[in-house]
Amino acid sequence: MKNGKLVHRTVSPDQAAILETAITNHRKAKKLLKAWEDETEKLFDAQAPRKP
Secondary structure, eight states: OBTTBOOOOOOOHHHHHHHHHHHHHHHHHHHHHHHHHHHHHHHHHHHSOOOO
16 A cells, blocks of 8 residues: 555566465465364363363
């Protein structure tokens, strides 16, 4: 964004391929981090003392 407006950029085919790989990797990393967060929450919940 530039001055509150969306800015478009043109990239070469080589750059587009690199960006596509980067975007795919970023999405995969986000999914893995979410899964890790969910598992950590389950672990904490399992270890928490039960309230009567």
